[in-house]
Amino acid sequence: MKIIRSQYSTSQLISHLQEARARLLDLVADLDDGRMTGERLAIVNPLRWEIAHVAFFQEFWLLRHLRGFDAIRPAPHLDPDKLYDSARVAHDTRWDLPLPSKRETIAYMSRILDRVIEETLKGGRDLRDAGGYDESYFLELALLHEDMHSEAITYTRQTIGCGDRSRRPHMFRFDGETDRLGDAQIPGGKFILGGEDDSGFVFDNEQWAHEVFVKPFSISRTAVTQAEFAEFVNDAGYRRRELWSAEGWRWREGADVDHPVYWRSAGEDKWERRVFDQWVLLEPDLPVIHVNWYEAEAYCRWAKRRLPTEAEWEMAASCEPAGVVVVAPRKRKYPWGDDPPTPERANLDWRAARCVAVNALPAGDSAFGVRQLIGNVWEWTATDFGPYPGFAAGPYKEYSAPWFGDHKVLRGGCWATRSRLIRNNYRNFYKPDRRDVWAGLRTCAL
Numbered sequence: 001m002k003i004i005r006s007q008y009s010t011s012q013l014i015s016h017l018q019e020a021r022a023r024l025l026d027l028v029a030d031l032d033d034g035r036m037t038g039e040r041l042a043i044v045n046p047l048r049w050e051i052a053h054v055a056f057f058q059e060f061w062l063l064r065h066l067r068g069f070d071a072i073r074p075a076p077h078l079d080p081d082k083l084y085d086s087a088r089v090a091h092d093t094r095w096d097l098p099l100p101s102k103r104e105t106i107a108y109m110s111r112i113l114d115r116v117i118e119e120t121l122k123g124g125r126d127l128r129d130a131g132g133y134d135e136s137y138f139l140e141l142a143l144l145h146e147d148m149h150s151e152a153i154t155y156t157r158q159t160i161g162c163g164d165r166s167r168r169p170h171m172f173r174f175d176g177e178t179d180r181l182g183d184a185q186i187p188g189g190k191f192i193l194g195g196e197d198d199s200g201f202v203f204d205n206e207q208w209a210h211e212v213f214v215k216p217f218s219i220s221r222t223a224v225t226q227a228e229f230a231e232f233v234n235d236a237g238y239r240r241r242e243l244w245s246a247e248g249w250r251w252r253e254g255a256d257v258d259h260p261v262y263w264r265s266a267g268e269d270k271w272e273r274r275v276f277d278q279w280v281l282l283e284p285d286l287p288v289i290h291v292n293w294y295e296a297e298a299y300c301r302w303a304k305r306r307l308p309t310e311a312e313w314e315m316a317a318s319c320e321p322a323g324v325v326v327v328a329p330r331k332r333k334y335p336w337g338d339d340p341p342t343p344e345r346a347n348l349d350w351r352a353a354r355c356v357a358v359n360a361l362p363a364g365d366s367a368f369g370v371r372q373l374i375g376n377v378w379e380w381t382a383t384d385f386g387p388y389p390g391f392a393a394g395p396y397k398e399y400s401a402p403w404f405g406d407h408k409v410l411r412g413g414c415w416a417t418r419s420r421l422i423r424n425n426y427r428n429f430y431k432p433d434r435r436d437v438w439a440g441l442r443t444c445a446l
C-alpha cells in the first residue's frame, strides 16, 4: 500500500493551521450571531455551525482518531458529535441545533487548535492509524478541509449579500489587451491521469495515476468571458429549447430563469451583476462566473463548442509537448511547472478579492499556452465525478465516495482557493445545478 505523507514539516503545518484559522475567522469577523445563523438554504450552512464543524473535524482526526482522546465539548451539556458531525447531522436540521453563540464557538475552536498544536509539538512518537496514515497526513487533511470551508464561506457571503472582506483596492484589475487568444492545439495520445505517488498529499479521488488515451483536441486558451456569455443571453439562449439538454431544460423551467444568477437588466441587452453587496456593470474581459453545469452546456451548444473532459483539461494543464506522444515519466504539478503558485502565475488566495481578466497572468500559461488553468475561476468539465480504477476510500470516507454519480467534475480553483490546495490533479465536484460556486467554463472545438 502506498503511504501518503504531507510534504510539509511539522512546524510548517502548524503555522499553516494558524494562518488558515485566522483567515476563516476573518471571513466572519463582521457578522453577528443572527447573520451567523442565517437563512435555511440548501446551498449554505449556518455559519456558527460551519466554523465549529471545521474545528470538530480537526479534533476528530488529530486528537480522537489518532490519539484516542475524549471529545472536547463546546459546553458541558453539548455533545459535539450530535452537533458538528457532517455525516450524522442532516444539512437541513443544522438550523434547529442548540448552537452556542459565536463567542462561545470561537472559544471552543481555540481550545481545540491549542490542544492540537500542543500535542503535535510533543512529538517523539511515530503516530499512525490502523491504515498507516501518519500524523502529517491528518494535519494536512484538517488544513485543506479548513481551506475548503473558508472558500465555501466566500460563496455564502456572496449568496447572502455580505461585503467582500477585502481591505484592499482590487489590485489585479487587468487593463491590457482584450483580444481573444484563440485555441491551443493539443496533439493527444497516451496520458497519465490522476495523482502520482510522489506528489505529496493526494485525495482518495485522485488515486491513482492511470493511463488513458486522449484524442487530439483544441481547447480555448482563455475562459469564457462575461461579454461572450452575454451574447448567448441576449440571443435568447435561455429560451431556446434546442440549446439545452432534457435535464438542463427541466432545471431551467423549474428555476424559471433567463439569465445567470446575480445578473439583472440594465437596459436593452445590458446587464449588471451583483458582486457581494454591490451592483456593477458587466466586466466584459472577466470570466463569466456563477453559471451552473446546465448553463455551461447550453452556452457550448449555442457557441458550437463543447466542454473539455477532465482528462483533456488535465492533459492541457500538465503535459509538455514532448510528453504527449509517449507516456511521460512525470507530469507538471502546475501548468507552468513544479514551482509553487505566485501572484504573477495565478489568481489565488483571495489576493485580488475577485476575478481578473481572462488573458491576464501569462506567466502561468501551460506548455501549450493555455492561460489561467489554475486560479481565477473554477471550470466545469464534461465529466461525471466518479472513482478512478482501483479506488479505495481514504480515512475520511465521506469525502468522495458518497458523491460519485450525480456530481460533475470542476478543475483549476478560483481566486478564493488556497494555493496550498490546488494543483493540476485536484478534482472538485458539485451537482450540476449549483450556481453559487465561483465557477465558469472553458470550451473545446467540436
Ligand SMILES: [Fe+2]
Pocket (backbone or CB within 6 Å): 053, 057, 086, 145, 149
Ligand atoms: Fe466539512
